[in-house]
Amino acid sequence: MSTEIKTVTGTGIALMLDDIDTDRIIPARYLRCVTFDGLGEHAFEDDRQQDPNHPFNNPKYAGASVLVAGRNFGCGSSREHAPQSLMRWGINAVVAESFAEIFFGNCSSLGIAAVVASREDLNKLAAAIEADPTLQLTVNLEDLTVTAGDVTVSVTMPDSARDALVTGEWDYLGQLLSAQDQVTKHAAGVPYLNGFTA
Amino acid sequence: MSDRRNLFNKVWDLHAVRTLPNQQTQLFIGLHLIHEVTSPQAFEILRERGLKVAYPDQTVATVDHIVPTADQSRPFQDGLAEQMMSAIEQNCDEFGVRLLDLKDGRQGIVHVVGPEQGLTQPGMTIVCGDSHTSTHGAFGSIAIGIGTSNVAQVLATQTMFLNRPKVRRITVNGELAPGVYAKDVILHIIQQLGVQGGVGYAYEYAGSTFDAMTMEERMTVCNMSIEGGARCGYINPDEKTVEYLRGKPFSPKGGEFEKAADWWLSLASGDEAEFDDEVTFNASDIEPTVTWGITPAQSVGVSQPLPKLADSPAGERVLLGEALDFMGLAEGEPIRGTKIDVAFIGSCTNGRISDLREAARVAEGHKVADGVKAIVVPGSQLVRQQAMEEGLDKIFEAAGFEWRGAGCSMCLAMNPDKLQGREVCASSSNRNFKGRQGSPTGRTLLMSPAMVAAAAIEGQVVDIREFAGAAV
Numbered sequence: 091m092s093t094e095i096k097t098v099t100g101t102g103i104a105l106m107l108d109d110i111d112t113d114r115i116i117p118a119r120y121l122r123c124v125t126f127d128g129l130g131e132h133a134f135e136d137d138r139q140q141d142p143n144h145p146f147n148n149p150k151y152a153g154a155s156v157l158v159a160g161r162n163f164g165c166g167s168s169r170e171h172a173p174q175s176l177m178r179w180g181i182n183a184v185v186a187e188s189f190a191e192i193f194f195g196n197c198s199s200l201g202i203a204a205v206v207a208s209r210e211d212l213n214k215l216a217a218a219i220e221a222d223p224t225l226q227l228t229v230n231l232e233d234l235t236v237t238a239g240d241v242t243v244s245v246t247m248p249d250s251a252r253d254a255l256v257t258g259e260w261d262y263l264g265q266l267l268s269a270q271d272q273v274t275k276h277a278a279g280v281p282y283l284n285g286f287t288a
Numbered sequence: 289m290s291d292r293r294n295l296f297n298k299v300w301d302l303h304a305v306r307t308l309p310n311q312q313t314q315l316f317i318g319l320h321l322i323h324e325v326t327s328p329q330a331f332e333i334l335r336e337r338g339l340k341v342a343y344p345d346q347t348v349a350t351v352d353h354i355v356p357t358a359d360q361s362r363p364f365q366d367g368l369a370e371q372m373m374s375a376i377e378q379n380c381d382e383f384g385v386r387l388l389d390l391k392d393g394r395q396g397i398v399h400v401v402g403p404e405q406g407l408t409q410p411g412m413t414i415v416c417g418d419s420h421t422s423t424h425g426a427f428g429s430i431a432i433g434i435g436t437s438n439v440a441q442v443l444a445t446q447t448m449f450l451n452r453p454k455v456r457r458i459t460v461n462g463e464l465a466p467g468v469y470a471k472d473v474i475l476h477i478i479q480q481l482g483v484q485g486g487v488g489y490a491y492e493y494a495g496s497t498f499d500a501m502t503m504e505e506r507m508t509v510c511n512m513s514i515e516g517g518a519r520c521g522y523i524n525p526d527e528k529t530v531e532y533l534r535g536k537p538f539s540p541k542g543g544e545f546e547k548a549a550d551w552w553l554s555l556a557s558g559d560e561a562e563f564d565d566e567v568t569f570n571a572s573d574i575e576p577t578v579t580w581g582i583t584p585a586q587s588v589g590v591s592q593p594l595p596k597l598a599d600s601p602a603g604e605r606v607l608l609g610e611a612l613d614f615m616g617l618a619e620g621e622p623i624r625g626t627k628i629d630v631a632f633i634g635s636c637t638n639g640r641i642s643d644l645r646e647a648a649r650v651a652e653g654h655k656v657a658d659g660v661k662a663i664v665v666p667g668s669q670l671v672r673q674q675a676m677e678e679g680l681d682k683i684f685e686a687a688g689f690e691w692r693g694a695g696c697s698m699c700l701a702m703n704p705d706k707l708q709g710r711e712v713c714a715s716s717s718n719r720n721f722k723g724r725q726g727s728p729t730g731r732t733l734l735m736s737p738a739m740v741a742a743a744a745i746e747g748q749v750v751d752i753r754e755f756a757g758a759a760v
Contacts, residue, residue: 103618108607109483109582109583113722118700118701118702118724118726119727121325121702122369122372122702123368123372125332126585139728162483162517163486165483168435169325170417170437173435189487190484192434192435194515195438197436198435199435199438209603229319262441263337263441263444265308266290266444266448266449269305269447270342273314276305276316277316277343277446279302280303281411282411282548285547286540286547287547288545
C-alpha cells in the first residue's frame with residue numbers, strides 16, 4: 091500500500107554540522123503528545139532560538155525538501171518524533187556523511203530517502219544551495235546520485251533500504267503480517283516459549 | 289563439534305523467521321517493553337487497521353519518561369503528561385497488555401523494571417521504543433531500541449525486519465582501580481571508539497573486567513552501547529546471570545529454571561567464537577571519567593586537561609569548538625574544579641540500588657554545597673523501597689539531597705525536573721546533548737554516581753579518589 095519512491099526533487103537546505111542528535115532535531119518537551127501532529131514547526135527549535143542564522147530560520151530555505159547534513163546525523167534517542175518532525179517540516183530526503191542506525195531505520199519506515207555522500211560532495215551540494223536557494227535538487231535512488239544544477243554527486247544507500255523504497259515496499263507492516271502463520275510455527279521452537287523443551 | 293558462532297549470531301539464528309529478497313531478516317521478538325512516549329501512535333496504527341496485539345503475554349508496559357518525581361497525584365499538573373498517562377492506561381486495557389503503573393508498586397524506568405522483574409532473560413530478542421534498550425544485553429540477549437513504526441509492527445506481529453549487524457568484541461582485562469566504576473569503563477570505551485564507532489556493529493563486552501562486574505554494573509555498560517553508535521551491546525551469561533534471575537517474579541520456576549539456566553549458559557560465545565572485529569583495553573588505563581562536551585565521546589579522565597583545538601584533527605575542530613563554546617569551557621583547562629549548580633543521581637544508566645548505595649556512601653556525613661540543588665531519583669518503585677529499607681533516603685536527606693519518586697526525571701526532562709538557563713549539572717545519566725536536561729542552554733557533565741555525589745558536596749567537579757571520607 092506504500093508508494094514507490096524512486097526520486098525526490100525539491101529545493102535544498104544545508105546544515106553542515108556533525109553529531110546532530112535527536113534531542114536537537116526535536117527537543118524532548120515536544121514529545122509530550124499522543125500524535126505526531128504539529129511536530130514540524132518545532133524542528134530544531136532550540137538551535138533556532140540560539141542561532142538567528144540557523145538555516146531552518148532562514149525564509150530563503152522555507153519549503154526545502156532535501157536536507158544536506160554532516161556526519162552521524164540523528165544520533166541519540168530512538169524517537170521517531172525526530173524524522174517525523176523533519177518530514178512534517180517538509181524534508182523528504184536527507185543526504186549526509188553518515189547516519190545513526192535507529193534514525194536511519196526510522197527514516198526508512200517513513201519513506202524518507204536517507205543517502206550517504208562524501209564530505210567533499212556534501213560541501214559541493216551545500217555551496218550550490220547557498221548560491222541559489224531556488225535550485226532544484228534531485229535525489230535519484232535508481233542510479234544513486236544527487237543532482238543540483240551542474241553538480242552531480244554519487245551517493246550510497248544500503249540495498250535493503252533502497253529496494254524497499256524503489257519497489258514501494260517500505261511500509262513493512264503488511265509484509266510482516268503476511269507471514270503470521272510462519273511466525274506462529276517459528277515461535278513454537280523458541281526455548282523460552284515452550285518451557286525450554288526444544 | 290564446537291560452535292564458532294558468537295552469542296549474538298546464535299540468538300539471531302534462533303529468532304530468524306525468514307529472509308527477504310533484500311537480505312533483511314524477519315526476526316521474532318521475545319519481549320516487547322513499552323512505555324508512554326513512543327507507543328500511543330503505534331496503538332493508533334493498530335486501531336486504524338483493525339489489528340490486535342499478537343503476543344500480549346510477551347508485551348509489558350510501564351510508565352517512566354513523563355512521570356513527575358515529586359507530586360505523583362492524579363491528574364498530573366501537566367495536562368499533556370496526564371493525557372499520555374491516560375492513553376497508555378486505555379491502550380493497555382483495550383489491547384490486553386500488562387501495565388506496571390504508578391499504583392502497581394513495580395513501576396519504574398522500563399530498563400530497570402525489565403531485569404528487576406526477571407522479564408529480561410538470556411537468549412531473548414528484546415525491543416522497546418527507546419534507544420537504551422541496549423541495557424538488557426547485560427543478560428546475553430539481543431536488545432535493541434526501535435522507533436514507533438517498529439513498535440506498531442512488533443505489537444501486531446511480534447516480529448520486525450532488521451539487517452544483521454557485525455559483531456565487535458571489546459575486551460577489557462584487569463582490575464578497576466578504587467574510585468573507577470562501570471560508568472567510567474563505558475565512557476572510556478566511547479571516548480576511544482567515538483560516538484559513531486559502533487555503527488553497523490553489535491558490541492560483545494568480554495574480559496576479566498566485565499567478568500568481575502555485578503549484573504547491575506554490566507547493565508550500566510550495556511546501557512550506553514547506543515552512545516557509541518552500536519545498535520546493542522551484550523555480555524555473555526554466566527553463573528552471576530543465573531543467580532540474579534533465580535526467584536525473580538517472571539523467571540522460570542522450579543525444574544524449568546534449571547533447564548533454562550543450562551540453555552542460557554550454552555549460548556555464551558565459546559573460545560572458538562569468531563568476531564568481525566576485536567578491540568582491547570586495559571582496566572588500569574581507566575580513571576574516573578567526566579564528559580566536558582556535547583556528546584558522550586567528549587570526555588576526559590578527571591586528572592586530564594580538556595583537548596586543545598590545535599592538537600586535534602582538522603576535521604574535528606568545528607565540533608570541538610562548538611562544544612567548548614556551548615559548555616563555556618576553555619581548551620587545555622582541567623575539568624576538575626568546574627563549578628556545578630545541579631547534581632542528578634538516577635536514570636536507566638545509574639538509577640539502580642547499587643548506584644544509590646555508592647552515592648550514599650560518599651554523601652554520608654557531608655552536606656551538599658550551598659547553592660547546589662541535588663536530587664536522587666530511584667530507577668523504580670522497588671529500588672526506592674529497597675533504598676528506604678537500607679536507610680539510604682535518610683543519608684541523602686541528611687546531606688541535603690532531595691529524595692524523589694521513581695522515573696526518568698532529569699535525564700531528558702519530559703517531566704517537571706529540568707535545568708534552568710545555563711545551569712551546569714553533574715549527572716549520572718547517559719546524554720550530555722545540547723538541551724537534553726530541559727533547558728536549551730543547560731549544560732551536562734556525565735560521570736559516575738559516586739562522582740556526582742562528591743561534586744554535589746564540593747560544588748564542583750572533584751576526583752573521587754581524593755575526596756575526603758570517600759570509602760574508595
